[in-house]
Amino acid sequence: MQDIVTIINKLTQSGIQVFLQDDKLRTKSVKGALTPELIALIKSNKDVIINQLKSDLHSPAANKHKPISKRKGSQVKTSFAQQRLWFIDQIDGGSEHYNMPFILDIKGNFDIAVAEQAFALVIRRHAPLRTVFINQDSKPLQHVLEQFEFHLKVEDLRHTDKHEQDIKIASAIKHDAQKSFDLSTDLMFRAHYLQLQEQQGLLLFCLHHIAADGWSIKLLMAEFSHNYKLLQQNKAADLPALKIEYADYAYWQYQWIIIENGLDQQLKYWQQQLYDLPPVHELPLDFDRPQYQTFNGKMFHFELTESTLIKLKNIALDNQASLFMLMHAAFALLIARYANSHDVVIGTPVANRTQKELEDIIGFFANTLVLRADCGNNPIFTDFLSQIRNTNLDAQANQDLP
DSSP, rough: OHHHHHHHHHHHHHEEEEETTEEEEEEEOOOOOHHHHHHHHHHHHHHHHHHHHHHTTSSSGSSSSSSOOOOOOOOEOOOOHHHHHHHHHHHHHSSSSSSSEEEEESSOOOHHHHHHHHHHHHHHOOOOEEEEEEEEEEEEEEESSSSOOOOOOEEOOOOOOOOHHHHHHHHHHHHHHHHOOOOTOOEEEEEEEEEEETTTEEEEEEEEETTOHHHHHHHHHHHHHHOOOOOOHTOOOOOOSSSSSSHHHHHHHHHIISSTTTHHHHHHHHHHHHHOSSSSSSOOOOSOOOOOOOOOOOOOOOOHHHHHHHHHHHHHHHHHOOHHHHHHHHHHHHHHHHHTSSSEEEEEEEEOOOOOOTTTTOOOOOEEEEEEEOSOOOOOOHHHHHHHHHHHHHHTTTTTOO
16 A cells, blocks of 8 residues: 555655546646656556545545634734744845745737736735735734735836846846835735837736745736736636635634644654754855855756656656655765765755645745755665655655644
8 A cells, every 4th residue: 555655645746636536536737747657657556546545535634634714703813834934024124035026028919907907806816915914912913905006017118228228127127026025014916017119028026925935926827817818808807706715724724733733743753853953064165154144046057868857757766756856865965975974954845735725825835844864874776765755755744834
């Protein structure tokens, strides 16, 4: 039975959800996740996957999450994730560290008025985008704005020369990304359109992380596009009201964790997993560690050949691991070698939307998992990969702890 559990977890790690609908096996996945190898894996294990899913539905573990329902009472608690970011914002006195800026390259006729309405509909449907935070006895409460005004800022650069246009674009991008949100008064979403030519422009938009996560961006853009097309055709918005809202989740989370002690087992897991954790990595540094954290960083991009990628996927498949687990194992060994340390700790984000009713809500659900690897005793790589696989699966199973 462990084999089939591993297969289901492997599919989940690869961005593929398997579930039952009318007793038939169904899949839901991100674009490109269903590779031929994984399709073959699902088909060859179809019956046992169905039996496992049916068994899970009746197991005690399947009921660890009570259904989320509409909250009662007038006070709206914040989620624990929101509390973290609010607390940091209070310490910093407002900062841009948790801004989430994005840029869309717009080609064709872009109707400003329609875009403004389309964004406003998204904000209306998803309360976190119009939620402000009240300081009550040094603790935050959510206050959802029933009335709000959203304006799409527009800057016309069509009549500026290329050099001046580039300067203004860079300035606008930097300003939008670095302008802090006032969590007590602002909408948690803003947008700015730069008109470059008659049929070309840049749409800059920025959210505060307290209202959204990476998963939310896909929802926001899908709903904006849907609303924009309808409004262009003079049709009314047709997306139904959400069955539950983020505030309902926050209330449920508080009840489950604080009132019902629902995370006792997960707390014990993390206490054991993180015991005597090294405070910082041992990598040799070019310069002294600064006194204050700056958040300066860079991204390094590289490409793999298709043949190399196929070989890596085969190694992962042969060892019942995901491609992420394989990359984690290789990266941990690299860090261990350069740091001359066997205890390697790596953080990774997780969606933390384990309940189906949360899949369509814009909000801050994401959590960070601490993945700890023991690289000592010069293990055979396949044995080490098995350790990494189990570490990832255990961490995923205990991802609810704030």
